[in-house]
Amino acid sequence: MTKDDQQTLHQIKQAIGQSQFDQALSLVAKASGQQPGEEMQGELLYMQAVIHRLTRQPQAALDDLTKLIELRPDYGRAYQEMGYCYQALGHNNDAASAFYKATRFNTALVPAWKQLLNTYQAQGNADALALARQHLSFLEGLPAPVLGAYDLMYEGQLHKAEAVCRQFLQQHRHDPEAMMLLAEIGMRLKVYHDAEFLLESCVELYPDNERAAVAYQSLLAKLGKFPQAAAFARKRRDNQPDNTSVQMALANALVGVGELQEAIDIYRSLLASSADRPAAWLSLGHAYKAKGELDNAIDAYKKSAQYMPDFGDAYWSLANTKTYTFSAEDIATMSDIQKRSSTSLDDRVHLCFALGKAYEDKKRYRDAFKHYERGNHLKRQTLQFSIERTEAAMQAQKQACTAELFKNKEAGCPSPDPIFIVGLPRAGSTLLEQILASHSQVDGTMELHDILGIASRLSGHKTPYPYNLSELSDENCRKLGELYIQQTRDYRQGAPFFIDKMPNNFIHVGLIKRILPNAKIIDARRDPMACCFSGFKQLFGEGQEFSYTLSDIGRYYRAYESLMDHWHNVLPGEILTVQHEDVLDDLEGQVQRILDFCNLDFEHQCLKFYETQRVIKTPSSEQVRQPLYRSGMTQWKNFEIHLMPLIDALNGREKPLKE
Known part of the structure; x- marks a missing residue:
């Protein structure tokens, strides 16, 4: 985003803050007419939606927000705005759903969590209420700069979040929450060495901080440092032998180092005590697949979907065996789940790719490409790739x-x-x-x-x-x-x-x-x-x-x-x-x-x-x-009519970076 864009946004926010809504809309319209980049376009849609809501035009705001979510499907504040608009229209169930999605994409949105508290109280949902209160208490206990940095990070403003966090740490050295947050920002910026140093230091300084241990364990796995991840998980298991998440972390690390049978034994033990663990079934499937036991892998993936019918990764894992063929009933089930508004973005992405594979196997290439394209579009919108x-x-x-x-x-x-x-x-x-x-x-x-x-x-x-x-x-x-x-x-x-x-x-x-x-x-x-x-x-x-x-x-x-x-x-x-x-x-x-x-x-x-x-x-x-097979050599030709952007890029008809 350019400096001019930032100045324009500041002027719009200033006008909204002073209730000068006509002036704010005029600024939005002027900026929108100047072919803004994707990031600026999203910000302008958000501002326009806020103006429409504040001027009691909730339906117009919802129209803006629908366009915004198509552009940025993981924008937490957009869903929070949707929640307020649905409330104004008296659509309380839709409002609750929107506030829930807001907290999934941006867990630092305190107003959305407070709205969910009211919803869970009205529903008498004691478990959800307890979890929401716990998380809200955690957020409200954070220092204001750290909470603000979390919000900036979740909204994709990584460098601003980093600056706020570093400034706070200069005054509060070794604050564990700030250290963990700065490490997470580092991971998102792909500065992995700094993130690893921060979390390793945090674990050493605060050995009883479970959140730091989980974050460090996750980072080691993300970096492919599976021997270190396995050693760290064993140490954690010695202190918490009955902790299911620690057992899962150890098994996942063991798969990483190729100790498959021990990992499988751990997954099996967890599932024997409680079969309703979709993530454990999925991980068990991955271990069997890595071992070459494909039938067992497929059975585990199916169990994962059985216990969580909207678990997109389970269906994609079946497709990703490259040999499994979905039935017509499977395809109908996946299509139905993919279309539901309650299905999460991550599950929808996985389902789109699985449906693409399913339709391609059926030689329904137009339907296959439609789902591949949709899955790629949704995934791309969550990335800050250039x-x-x-x-x-x-x-x-x-x-x-x-x-x-x-x-x-x-x-x-x-x-x-x-x-x-x-x-x-x-x-x-x-x-x-x-x-x-x-x-x-x-x-x-x-x-x-x-x-x-x-x-x-x-x-x-x-x-x-x-x-x-x-x-x-x-x-x-x-x-x-x-x-x-x-x-x-x-x-x-x-x-x-x-x-x-x-x-x-x-x-x-x-x-x-x-x-x-x-x-x-x-x-x-x-x-x-x-x-x-x-x-x-x-x-x-x-x-x-x-x-x-x-x-x-x-x-x-x-x-x-x-x-x-x-x-x-x-x-x-x-x-x-x-x-x-x-x-x-x-x-x-x-x-x-x-x-x-x-x-x-x-x-x-x-x-x-x-x-x-x-x-x-x-x-x-x-x-x-x-043995060698040749079927993959020409599969793309079934989709050639859809591949002109790829053909143009390969042939240099899309302008490359100047050397």
Whole structure:
């Protein structure tokens, strides 16, 4: 948002505060006519709705708010305004629903919580009343600046929230609530290293603070630090052996490190004591799927949906097996739930993607695309993603990482152990990993977060990353490389080499080669249309924020190709590009080529990769447990009529960032 936009909003708020509603509406109309950006457009709709409500035009306000929620479906204050409008119209049930949604998207909205208290009292809902009172008491006990920072964070004003929080901590050092809030803001800003330091410090300072422990546990899982997460969960379980959430945290961490049977035993124990635990059934399904026990996974996902019929993730998890086929009755059930106003945004997103897969299997491609598009749109509206910023980040890598940077081959940790498989998601990287992991000298692991964590750590320096790569001494590079080797040791099973299959590491090839000069890097490449459309119809558990519009994913693919060309130019012979279609056409030839690049002897078992038993947690887990198939090569052609934004972006007809 520009300074002019901010000034205009200040003038509108000032006019509303002085009850000069005609002037305020005039300012809104003038700003709306100047083709405002999406963020400004949302703010103007919100202001207009407030004016209409205050001038006793609740229906006009609701019309504004409906448009706003289509633009920003997770805008808590919009739902709070809706609640007031429905109250004015005498629609008390709708008002209660709106206030409830407001508190789901912005838990710091004290007025909405107070309205819910009145509703629960009138309904005689003792359990909901007790929970609402508890949360309201917590909010009202927060220092005013911290509460204000929470509100700013939930409304997407992250940098303002950070500034307020830091200012408060300067005066109240080590305040636990402010530390936890600043860590959460850091996570949303992707400054993970700072967030981890804050929560680790908070847990050490306040070992009995359960909220801090939960936040730290969650962050370790989010960062893929599953060994640390498991150790921390075991410590918590020793102190709270009967705490269900701690048991779940431990089991989830165990899945992360591949200790599947122990995790399954914990899930089963929890479900034996109480079967009505949809989240536990879902997690049990994920563990079975990672283990390769697909029938058990499907049964667990169905149980999850049985105990919570509107649990969108349960239906999406069934679809995400890539092999499950929904019945006509399943489709009708999901469609009905997806249309209900009471269905949460997150559940609706999951259901849209599941319905897309269901209709695609039925060859109803128009219906399938409609749901894929709707799911992507809803998901995209909850993200603060900018393709321009992402293109700029990749351009910065090209500017910072010249051939000169890699001339000193003595810098870094000399370990040859890692084999990095990089590229875009859905490009065939899991297949390459399974082929290599079938070799006796190679351990398969998972999508490790460690390079991303080191990049985040370097981002906090005075010279910004990646430009500070040239400032790292040989000793710095060696220590960072050794840190990576040490952090990843828990994921290995003892083979001389191991695979790190984090796709996004293609952005950090310069960092990898600075700290691990002898690491092998394989670029998994797939036909652009097949790769991009496969990404568009995939609901990712975390990250991959570029994948939720066709134009964004097309521009991202082009930026990726350009950056990979750069890496080949400055690191000649250091990266092997493997085209997915070539693997399908000539498996043995491509396997030999890959093994030669990795200095590994040929082993016939690599051709029978589908027989290798190992933990696989990516969406392609079931596909790589069977011989090669070609059905994915041309699936996008069934949707070609809908894919012009992608085709235009791939062909450069949408203006890219200037180099």
